[in-house]
Amino acid sequence: xxxxxxxxxxxxxxxxxxxxxxxESVQVKKVALPNDGGRNGVLTGTVIAGYCEVDMPxxxxxxxxxxxxxxxxxxxxxxxxEELELPVETDDGDDESEE
Numbered sequence: 001x002x003x004x005x006x007x008x009x010x011x012x013x014x015x016x017x018x019x020x021x022x023x024e025s026v027q028v029k030k031v032a033l034p035n036d037g038g039r040n041g042v043l044t045g046t047v048i049a050g051y052c053e054v055d056m057p058x059x060x061x062x063x064x065x066x067x068x069x070x071x072x073x074x075x076x077x078x079x080x081x082e083e084l085e086l087p088v089e090t091d092d093g094d095d096e097s098e099e
Contacts, residue, residue: 001078002078005045005052007045009042010041010073012039015033017029017067019051019065037058038056040058041057041064042055051067054071068080
C-alpha cells in the first residue's frame with residue numbers, strides 16, 4: 001500500500017541522508033539515526049523536491065528533511081510523492097517572421 005505525504009502521518013525514517021536548508025543554500029548530508037525510538041517521526045505535510053519535513057520528537061524534538069523514499073508508514077506503508085502533471089505549451093511555428 002502507498003500513502004501520499006500528509007500532515008500527521010506517523011513514519012519511521014530509514015534514510016541515510018537529510019537536507020539542511022540554509023538562508024541561501026541547501027546541503028544534503030549523510031546521517032546515522034539510532035535504532036531505538038529515535039527513527040520515529042510525524043510528517044508536517046510539507047514536501048520540497050523529493051524531501052519531506054518530519055517532526056522528530058523522539059530524536060531531538062526538531063524538524064528534519066528526509067527523502068520521501070527513505071520513509072515508511074507506521075504500518076509498513078510506502079510513502080510516495082504525488083506527481084503533478086504540468087501542461088506544456090507547444091510552439092506551433094505559426095509566428096510570422098518580419099521581412
